[in-house]
Amino acid sequence: MQIYLPIAEVAVNALVLTGLGGIVGLMSGLFGVGGGFLITPLLFFIGIPPAIAVATGANQVVASSFSGVLAHVKRKAVDFRMGWVLLAGGLVGSSVGVLIFNLLSRLGQVDLVVQLCYVIFLGLIGAMMLQESLRALHRARRSGPIKPMRRHQHGWVHKWPLKMKFRASGLYISAIPVLMVGAAVGVLGAIMGVGGGFIMVPAMIYLLGMPTKVVIGTSLFQITFLSAYTTLMHAVSSNTVDVMLAVLLIVGGVIGAQVGTHLGARLRAEQLRILLALLVLGVCGKLALDLFLRPDELYSITQGGKA
């Protein structure tokens, strides 16, 4: 079933798009990530202009993370205070990110920077997660129950001024590193067209020392608002949000997300994390190959008016 997208000005198969949304939704339900890092490259691949893929991807992330955050709010697994502080940093970061994005696209290097960002971040995070979860799995096998992770480590983030109490996370730390994490994720999110969950989650666990049970809910909470802001910025500044495309992706995405959440409840956390790590490394490897191998077509076209 072909459907003509009013903003992208291309006709695409509606079922393919819904299926794509569904697969990405499944991932986001399973792993608690927005799925933006999958949807944006996939949209490029089926011929959606990059600027529209990035902006519409952000709109899709709003739907999937909002659906997720509702479930986490019910379970009281959201640290709202932490979320708001992260969001404050995120809004600043996102605005800076959009400026950088516009500058890069004028220079014609936006694809390269986006790809490099993906390769570096996905590679680092994938490797870290894989190593960590393999170790956890190994430990679990050897000595039955896993020891809970040591919290309240007093590292560098605890020595800074402007301390705040985050009750739901059980943390009393400076707001500055929280703002910095939010801003960094905001910049990357705007450039890469992703919510940034896959960066946010490890940063919250390893840098801020938040307990795992509130990490996913809080990151989804922050991502919902941040990508809503990014969507609005793209819609106003460059008219690149295609709502028809977004609806198709969302319909598949929300269903996939719910299925994924229930599937995820039956799998063990370490296995899940190994799967996510492998997926992240897979996407990373594919993008790295694209950078290093000679492309089939050395030339590319962009419409002069847009992008």
Next chain:
Amino acid sequence: MIRQSCHALLALAMLALPLQAQESPPPTPAEGATSATIEAEPETTPERIVAGLSRDDIDITTSFDGSEIIIYGAVKRESRIPPGQPLDVIVTVEGPHRPVTVRHKERRLGIWVNTGRVNIGSAPNFYVVATTRPLHLILPPEEDQRYRISIPLAMRAFAGPTEVEDVVPYTEALIRLRRAADLYRQDDGSVLLAEQTLFRADIGLPANLIEGFYSTRIFLLRDGKVIDTFRAPIDVRKVGLERWLYRLALEQPFIYGIMSLAIAMAAGWAASAAFRLIKRT
């Protein structure tokens, strides 16, 4: 609808035309082939195009999946068919022009990076050339230059100073990529011409059309000379929901953005509510 059926009738009526054409009164001395002899009245050409389009507007609806347009017509002449090479017809359909940037990748430090760039001031978004016989056989370069018929000549004006020495590979790449996307096409031999009088071209329009005024041109050629031209516009535009969304996105981007977000949040909420219900039962 009514307009289309009128066109269909007209097309039917024209099937009867060749008979009349052959029965037409005996010739005045053949002026047609040698244009030098008609300097007295250069305004009138002895062979003229009478043509029509199966439709002069195309609506892009939500389910738009490409379209087809039939361009048909006849050659009107007062005289007998002139001797010499037979008549040829070229039909072009051209989409709205837009500026385009073509970039070239090169290997730098092991990775492939965009290096060169050429801005083309104006290239049609869609271009088809349909002919009765292979284009290079019927159209000499000087006529091509004059009327800008072949695909490479359809794009114009390099915008600003170019940064590369040789722009040719860039324009070639543009044509190659657009051809691969079915946006540029050269259909040699796809125009049907009967009795050197009646012609018909079926032009397929792809699904990835953009909005705007398209123009159809018809060229009549004899002995490597264009002897008559015909031009007609086709209005391609979005209708209904497509048009509404497009206008809203451009004219009220803030409201449009809020609407997109509201849809996303409603869908997210609905999905989680629906699954809670399913789980409960």
